[in-house]
Amino acid sequence: MDDQNKNLILATVLSFAVIMAWTILFPQEEPLVDVGNEAATVSAAAVPGTAEADPSATAPTEVAETEAPAPRIAIETSELQGTLSLRGGRIDDLSLKQYRETIDADSEIVQLLRPEGEAEAYYAAFGWAAASGIDASNVPSPDTIWTLESGDTLTPETPVTLVWDNGAGQIFRTTVSVDDEYMFSFDQSIENNGDGDVSARPYGLIRRHGIPADLKKFFILHEGLVRMTDGALEETDYKDIQDYEIHPTEGARAERIEAVEGGWIGYTDHYWMTTLIPEQNAPFRSTSKYYENRDLFQAEAVMPVATIASGETITTTTRFFAGAKEWETIKHYEDEEGVGGFIDSIDWGMFFFLTKPIFWLLHGLHGLIGNMGWAIIALTVILKALVLPLAYKSYVSMARMKELQPEMEKLKEQAGDDRQALQQGMMKLYKENKVSPASGCLPMLLQIPIFFSLYKVIFVTIELRHTAWIGWIKDLSAPDPSSIFNLFGLLPYSVPNLGPLELISLGILPLFLGISMWLQQRLNPAPTDPTQQMIFAWMPWVFMFMLGNFASGLVLYWIANNVITFIQQYLIMRSHGAKPDVFGNIKQSLRRKRKAAEEGDSK
Template identity: 75%
Template sequence: MDDQNKNLILATVLSFAVIVAWTTLFPPEDLPVDPATETVQLLEDPTLPASDAAAPTAMTPTDAAEAPAEAPRVPIETDELSGSISLLGGRIDDLALTQYRETIDENAPIVRLLKPVGEAGAYFASFGWTATDGIDASAVPGPDTVWTLENGETLTPTTPVTITWDNGAGQIFRTEISVDDAYMFSFAQSVENTTSTPVSARPYGILRRHGEPADLKNFFILHEGMVRMTDGELEETGYDDITEYAVDPRERTQAERLDVASSGWIGYTDHYWMTTLIPEQGVPFRSTSKYFDVRDLYQVEAVMPIETVAAGETATVTTRLFAGAKEWEEIRHYQDEEGVDGFLDSIDWGWFFFLTKPIFALLHYLNIVIGNMGWSILALTVILKILVLPLAYKSYVSMAKMKELQPEMEKLKERAGDDKQAMQQGMMKLYKDNKVNPAAGCLPILLQIPIFFSLYKVIFVTIELRHAPWIGWIRDLSAPDPSSFLNLFGLLPFAAPEPGSILALIFIGILPILLGVSMWLQQKLNPAPTDPTQQMIFAWMPWVFMFMLGHFASGLVLYWIANNVITFIQQYAIMRSHGAKPDVFGNIKASIKKKAAEDAKKEGK
C-alpha cells in the first residue's frame, strides 16, 4: 500500500468519523450554576439588586396574572412588525414578523413571535416595578395591572405611545413605549412621586414563555433556550437544563439561575427568532432565569437597581426589548452603533466561531453584490479555494512527485519482500532523497473539515439562508434538495417524498447525485489502488457520501460540489504542470474492465 493512498484513506476516514461524531455526539455542555452561592455574592454588594427572595412578588405568576383577560389594546404597525400591546400589564403579547412566512409558500401564514395568554404557546414581555421602601407592594404595577393609554393611538417608528397607572397613594407610573424601524422596542419606565416623603421602587422587565416552543428543533448543533451576556461572558442554557432550576410558586423556593452584570442582556433564542431584555449598559442589573414547574412556565428577568424618588420628583429608567428575526446586519448595528454589549454573539456561531463569523460576513457581502445566495455560495467556494491554494499547490506537487516515484517504489517492494522494516526504511530514504512529503497529500482534505463544519453551521443557523432560492427547483438553500429520483426529478406526475422520510433518504435529488459523481470523478485522477481493501473503500466512498449528505441543506451540498469540481481542476492542472499525466478516462475504463473481469471470474466459479 503506497503512502499516498494511505494518507488519502486516512484523511477520508477521519473526515467521515468527524462528521458522524459532529452530528451524533459532543453537545456543548452548560456549566452548572450554584444558585445559593450566587445569591450570597449578590447580597454582599448593596449597590446591586437584591434577590427576589426578599422583595418582588409581582414577577411570580399568579392565577390573576395568568388568566386570559379582556383589556384594551394598542396596535403596533411597522414595516417589519405587526401586532398589539395589551393594557393588561402593558404586555407585548401579540407580535408577528411581517417579512417572514412559516413556509416558502407565498400564501403561508406570517411568523408569529409573541402570543397572549389563552393561546397555545403563550409568550409575552412585560415591564413593572417592585416595592421597596415607603411604598406598599400593592401600590406598584405588575404583569396584571390594567394601564390607561395616555398618549398616542398606534405604536409606529414615528409615534410612541404612553401608558399610565395611578396607584391612588400619591405615585403615578408611566411607561413610554417606542419602536425603531426594525425589531427594537424601548420602555421608558417612570414614577412620579406627588407625596411629601420619598419612596423607593425597583423597575424590572420579564419575558414569560408557556412551555417549550412548538417548533423546537432539539438538534444539538443549534442552541435554543435561554441566552445571556454577562459582562462579556456568553451563557447558553437549553430548556432541559433550565428545568433543573425549577421554582414552585406555592413554596417560593428560589432555585434559580441568576447573575449580576454592569452590561449585558438576557432572553430566549429560537432557531431564527429571539426576544431579549436589554437594560441600560453600564448600570448594574440582575438577570435571572427561572422555571415554574407547576405551571410549566419559563421566565427570564432583568431587575434594575432601586430608584429612590424624592417628594415632588420623577425618576425614569429605560430598558430595551429586542423582539424579532436574528438578522446579522441589524444585530451588528445594535452592537456596534447602539452599544449593546456582545449582541452579535446572540447568533449561535458554534465552536468554530473564529471561522463561522468571517465566512458568514464574506457570504453576506457577496450576496449584496450578486443578489443570490446560491451564486454567492459558489463565489465563496472559489474565494476559499484561492485562499488555500498555496497549501493545495504544495500538496498536489507532492502527489505528482510521488507518482513519479511509483516505479522506484515497485522495485523497492520487490527487493524488500516481506521485510516490512527494510521496506519502511527504504521508503523514507526515497522520500528524503527526492524531497517528497508523504503527508502533504492529505492536508487539503484535513483543511476542509473545519471549513465544511463552519459553512454547515452558517447555512443551518443564519436566517439569511432561510427560504433563500437559487435556481429552478432549489427554492430554499437551508433545506434539502426537494427533487427525487423516485419521480424522475419531476417528470412523473406525482410528488417527491416528504423531506426527512425514509423514501427521501433513499430516493435522493439532483444535487446529492451530482455530489457523488463529482467525488467519483475526483477519484479517477489516480489509478485504482492494488490493495483489495483500498479498492473497496474507494469504490463505495462517493456513493456513501452521496446518501449521507443527501438530506443536508442544499446550500451545503452546492458548496461541496463546487469544492470537488475546483479541486479536480486544480489537481489536474498542477499535476500536469509537474510532469504527471492523470488519465481520467483511462482510469474509468480500467475500473470498468476490472469490475467486468471480476464478475466473469465469479460466474466461472
C-alpha cells in the same frame, strides 16, 4: 502516510459522518419534565423594606379562564404586526410580516409571540418591584391591568402611554415606542405624590412556556438562553436551564449575574430572538429562571433600586428586541445604537474568527451579484484561492505519491504478509524519492476549520432562509426538493414524506455531489490495502446519500469546492509531469523516465 495513520484518519472521518447523519435522521428526544406539585414561592427578598426586591415577588400565575380579557392596542410597522395587552403591558401577540412559515405565497406569516393561555405562550412584560416605603401590592406586576392614557395604535410615529394609579400616592406610567425594525422602548416612570420617599426596582422580563416544539436539537446550532454580561457571552440550552439549582431567594431554579457595565438577556431560536436590553454601561441584575410547576422559562433584567422623593418623578428606559436575526439589523443596533456585543447574539460558534468574516464576504457578494446561490459559488472560488498555497503542497505530494503507486504495488507483492518488511520498504521508497506523506495530509487538515465555518454560516444565518438560486432550488436553507420520484422536478408535483424510501429519494444536487467526489477521488493515490480501496471506492456514494438531505446551499458549496479542487489538482499534477487519465489508468511521464533510466543502468 502508513496504513495505521490512514486507518486512524479514515475511522475519524467515517465516525464523524455517521454521527452527523444519525443526529439529523434520528434526533434525540427531550426527556419529559417532572412538573411535580411544587408551587412557585415568593422570594423572601421581595418583602417590602428590603433592597433585594425583584420580579420573583410576583411568581407567575395562570390567568383564570373565566376572567375577562384585557383590552389590547394594535401594533403596526413595516416589519411587525400584533397587539399589546393592557394586562401587565405585555407584548404577547407579535408576528413578522416579512417572513412566512414556508415558501408558499399563501403561507402564514411567522408568529413570534403568543399570549398566555395559548400553546407555547411567549411574551414580555415590564413592571416594578417594591424595595422600601411602598408595599408589594402597590407596584405594577405582569398581571396589573393598565389604562391607556394616550395613543391608540403603536407605530414608529405614534407611541402609546399606559398609566396605573396605585391609590396610595404613586402614579406609574409606561410609554412604549417602536422603531421601523424590531426594537421596542419602554420608558417606565414613577410619580411620587405621597408624603415620604419610596424605593423600587424597574424590571423587564420574558416568559416562555415550555421548550419550543420546533427546537432543532442539532449540535451546530444553539437555541435557548443567550446573554451578554460585562462583555462576556453566555449560551445556555433549555435542558441546562432546567438543571439549575433551586435559588434560595428566587423561588425557582435560577442563576443570577450582577452586571456592572451593562449587557442584555433573552432567548434565541434558529432565526428569531427576543432580548431585554437595559441602559448600557450601567449595572443591572441578569437572571435566568425555570419554574418546574409551570414548565416556564423566565429571563429578567432587573435595574438598581431607584429612590423617589415626595413630589419627584423618575424615569428609566429598557429596550426590547423581538424579531429576525438579520445581520445588518443587529449590526446597526450594535454600531449605531450602542448595544454592546449584540452581533454575537447570532450563533457564530467556536470558529467565530472565521465565521464572521466569511459571512461578511458572503453578504457582500450577495449584494454585488444579487443571487445567494451564485454568491456561495463565488465565495468558494475566493476561499479556494486563499488556501491554494496550502493546497498546492498537498496536491504536489499526491501527484508524487501517484507516481510511486506501481513501486508500492511491487513492494506489496514482494513483502507478502510481512507487514514490517512492507513498512520498511515504503519508508525507504519515500526517502529515496523525497516524498513525505504527511505533507499531503497537514494542509488538508488546516482547511477543515474553514469548511466547518462556512457550514456554520450557511446553516445558522437567516439570509439563506427561503432564498432561491435557480430553477427548482427555491430555498437554499432546505434540501433539494427534486427526486427520482418526480423525474427530478419534471413532473408537476412535490414528493411526499416517503419514510424509509427517503434515503433513495435523492435530488439533482446530491447526485452531482457524489459524482464530484468520485472525480476528485480519481486523482488521489489509492490505498495499498484492498479493504481500504473498497471503502474509499464506496465513500463518494455513501456521502452522497448521507449528505443529500442537507441544506441545498451547503451541498452547492460542496459541489463547487469539489469541482474547483479537481481542476486545481489536475492542473498541478500535469505541471509536475503526471498525466492523469480520470476514466482509465494514470500514465505518468516520470514513471517512464525512471524505467528508461533503470534499463540504461542494466546495460
